[in-house]
Amino acid sequence: MGNIAVLGVFVADLAFRATRPPVMGETVLGQSFAMNPGGKGSNQAVAAARMGADVAMITRLGDDDFAQMAFSLWRAAGITPHVTQDAGSYTGAAHIFIDAASGDNAIIIAPGAAAEITPADLDANRAVIEGSDVFMTQLEQPLDAAMRGLQIARAAGVTTILNPAPAAELPPEMLALCDYVTPNETETQSLCGVEVTDAQSAQEACDALKRLGVARPIITMGAQGAYLDGFGLVPAVLAGEVVETTGAGDAFNGGFAACLAEGMAPQEAVRMACAVAGLSVTRAGAAPSMPMRNEVLALLK
Numbered sequence: 001m002g003n004i005a006v007l008g009v010f011v012a013d014l015a016f017r018a019t020r021p022p023v024m025g026e027t028v029l030g031q032s033f034a035m036n037p038g039g040k041g042s043n044q045a046v047a048a049a050r051m052g053a054d055v056a057m058i059t060r061l062g063d064d065d066f067a068q069m070a071f072s073l074w075r076a077a078g079i080t081p082h083v084t085q086d087a088g089s090y091t092g093a094a095h096i097f098i099d100a101a102s103g104d105n106a107i108i109i110a111p112g113a114a115a116e117i118t119p120a121d122l123d124a125n126r127a128v129i130e131g132s133d134v135f136m137t138q139l140e141q142p143l144d145a146a147m148r149g150l151q152i153a154r155a156a157g158v159t160t161i162l163n164p165a166p167a168a169e170l171p172p173e174m175l176a177l178c179d180y181v182t183p184n185e186t187e188t189q190s191l192c193g194v195e196v197t198d199a200q201s202a203q204e205a206c207d208a209l210k211r212l213g214v215a216r217p218i219i220t221m222g223a224q225g226a227y228l229d230g231f232g233l234v235p236a237v238l239a240g241e242v243v244e245t246t247g248a249g250d251a252f253n254g255g256f257a258a259c260l261a262e263g264m265a266p267q268e269a270v271r272m273a274c275a276v277a278g279l280s281v282t283r284a285g286a287a288p289s290m291p292m293r294n295e296v297l298a299l300l301k
């Protein structure tokens with residue numbers, strides 16, 4: 001099993017299931033509410049840990065009840081926290097609308113203390129990053145912090161994964177530090193302007209991302225699967241009825257990172273990651289929906 005350092009955000013997900021979102025000024029009666037651990041970085045860390053990886057989580061939290069939720073989640077998953085707690089701020093939260101019919105979601109996130117992560121936090125965790133097989137991050141914390149993490153990892157020869165979510169335009173010098181970037185279709189369009197609808201347009205987008213400096217792009221395409229540059233479309237793995245898609249991308253990234261860290265070839269790691277995501281969407285919540293390794297292996301058998 002490999003070592004993974006994750007830079008990212010933990011938030012409490014406040015998920016409302018309803019037939020439709022409200023328009024401005026309107027109140028809509030929901031069908032249900034649930035509070036669960038979330039945040040892209042933390043979700044990815046949990047997915048990787050449940051796949052058997054040894055995971056370190058670098059972030060900032062407040063000093064409050066949601067921070068305790070984070071610590072208990074990570075304790076249960078065997079994740080090592082490298083956390084600065086800021087009593088003057090708060091641990092973040094996300095408002096999640098879940099479409100009752102499709103399970104699709106729309107999210108507002110307030111990262112709280114994690115919005116104050118700085119490059120100095122990454123310098124303070126240099127040894128953790130340098131000692132890892134894989135460094136993985138996203139875009140919910142400030143860009144300069146992600147950049148510093150990628151720089152430290154690249155200088156130490158650690159494999160780098162950037163999940164460029166939420167969607168943003170990124171400087172080419174950041175993309176050039178990435179061994180893998182894993183955008184979905186929308187994020188791909190923000191990064192390189194190519195609209196991805198099928199395998200052919202996915203390869204065009206990969207070519208555009210490589211021209212921007214990414215070594216090997218992977219485009220996640222929802223129900224179609226994931227497109228690995230130079231290899232092709234790896235089909236999605238159906239594991240049952242879709243209950244909620246929140247965290248599906250995080251399941252993919254965590255699963256991919258864990259498999260890569262233990263030495264699998266990228267195409268095999270993508271296949272495993274599709275199964276991790278396929279299982280996650282059959283369950284409610286983001287972090288709670290991440291499957292254990294034995295479930296993934298059983299599904300692929």
Ligand code: RIB
Pocket residue numbers: 011012013037038039040043094107109140246247248249250286287
């Ligand atoms: O990717 C899903 C996650 O995005 C949710 O858990 C929510 O917290 C937002 O960060």
